[in-house]
Amino acid sequence: MSEHEPGRCATETSPSTIRVVRWRHATAVLRSADTYSSTGLAQLLRPPIDQTFLAQDPPAHSKGRRPLEPAFRRDSIRDSAELIREGIGVAVDGLEEGQIDLASSFARVFPPRVIAALLGLSPSNAVDLARWLREVDFAAVDPGLARAAARKLDELLLALVMSRDGRSGSRILQGLPTEASDAVAILRLLLDAAVETTSRATIELLALIARDSELQNACRDDPLTLGRTIDESLRWAPPVTSLLRRAVKDVRLGGTHIPAGALVEVDIVAANRDPMRFGSAADRVDICRHGQATLTFGTGVHTCIGRHLARAELVCATSQLLSRYRLVALEPRVNNPHGLPQGMRLRPKLAVLLRAYRP
Numbered sequence: 142m143s144e145h146e147p148g149r150c151a152t153e154t155s156p157s158t159i160r161v162v163r164w165r166h167a168t169a170v171l172r173s174a175d176t177y178s179s180t181g182l183a184q185l186l187r188p189p190i191d192q193t194f195l196a197q198d199p200p201a202h203s204k205g206r207r208p209l210e211p212a213f214r215r216d217s218i219r220d221s222a223e224l225i226r227e228g229i230g231v232a233v234d235g236l237e238e239g240q241i242d243l244a245s246s247f248a249r250v251f252p253p254r255v256i257a258a259l260l261g262l263s264p265s266n267a268v269d270l271a272r273w274l275r276e277v278d279f280a281a282v283d284p285g286l287a288r289a290a291a292r293k294l295d296e297l298l299l300a301l302v303m304s305r306d307g308r309s310g311s312r313i314l315q316g317l318p319t320e321a322s323d324a325v326a327i328l329r330l331l332l333d334a335a336v337e338t339t340s341r342a343t344i345e346l347l348a349l350i351a352r353d354s355e356l357q358n359a360c361r362d363d364p365l366t367l368g369r370t371i372d373e374s375l376r377w378a379p380p381v382t383s384l385l386r387r388a389v390k391d392v393r394l395g396g397t398h399i400p401a402g403a404l405v406e407v408d409i410v411a412a413n414r415d416p417m418r419f420g421s422a423a424d425r426v427d428i429c430r431h432g433q434a435t436l437t438f439g440t441g442v443h444t445c446i447g448r449h450l451a452r453a454e455l456v457c458a459t460s461q462l463l464s465r466y467r468l469v470a471l472e473p474r475v476n477n478p479h480g481l482p483q484g485m486r487l488r489p490k491l492a493v494l495l496r497a498y499r500p
């Protein structure tokens with residue numbers, strides 16, 4: 142039985158944690174913020190992200206999130222297409238030919254550049270930002286380095302917040318709270334939520350495309366195939382593998398009793414491969430399946446605010462790369478030095494060794 146076997150609705154993984162694996166039950170949990178709360182998970186998040194709407198329930202949650210939503214709507218992201226293209230273009234231009242690790246030299250390079258550009262930061266600030274974000278993750282091995290990086294990151298973000306002008310500039314900045322420390326905390330959330338997820342999604346997608354030359358050619362020539370491949374890759378290998386909630390009262394879910402106070406872990410990988418939702422071949426990659434919502438970006442009040450941005454980045458990054466290179470997959474290896482659980486669990490880092498040639 143696989144780790145994510147969706148054979149049961151819910152299983153107890155420890156006396157106080159219930160793992161939810163069926164798509165239907167996972168959806169019910171994520172859509173019932175009044176029963177399955179995101180508050181009380183703050184201790185799993187690092188400061189200052191523990192103070193943001195990610196760790197809150199409505200109505201406090203909506204107060205922080207709603208003003209930001211216009212900046213991340215599909216049409217706003219479309220308006221920012223040029224900035225996204227430029228951020229990714231710089232990363233593609235920096236690639237060498239031959240055998241390169243596209244994970245470290247591309248997939249981890251462009252997401253911080255894109256979000257920095259959307260925040261109105263200069264390219265040199267974007268490079269610093271990317272470095273400090275990486276160093277913040279080193280808390281387990283080098284706490285001093287991680288603390289210094291967090292301080293520099295906060296200083297940069299504070300300067301950005303203090304320079305904002307209510308009527309012009311980045312739409313994201315316009316949606317932040319007036320109080321500077323609250324605004325910096327939300328920027329830290331956006332950066333944390335945007336960078337690692339998008340790079341892992343890119344790595345999985347590129348590995349999928351590189352392994353299949355026919356699919357690669359089809360993705361290069363046909364935007365519809367590329368779009369379907371992106372959606373299927375996101376379903377099959379979601380970067381956020383599980384989400385946590387806490388039951389606020391005794392409740393029954395698909396026949397399982399969940400006591401008040403229990404941690405509920407929604408297994409997104411299992412739910413995204415639930416045969417009752419995605420058919421008997423749910424465990425297989427099939428780019429012809431489409432139209433069925435997955436839980437890759439969550440659902441309910443905490444649905445990923447950056448999902449349109451993430452998808453636009455995946456489309457742009459892959460098409461820019463494929464227009465210049467032919468990708469060949471080499472032996473993949475898992476490389477997970479400092480995976481950081483933050484209430485959202487992330488899939489292990491894959492170093493995708495690819496050979497990139499000009500076609």
Ligand code: HEM
Pocket residue numbers: 171179194195196206256330331332334335336338339342379380381384385436437438439440442443444445446447448450451485
């Ligand atoms: C492929 C890339 C991404 C994936 C797979 C992803 C996945 C998720 C998931 C599963 C959640 C739900 C968390 C929960 O229910 O507790 C979430 C929330 C969130 N995401 Fe994303 N995300 C991605 C990219 C982004 C980007 C690019 C941004 C934006 C800048 C972003 C910003 C956020 C924020 C702020 C939240 C919290 C929303 C809330 O609590 O209301 N994400 N994301």
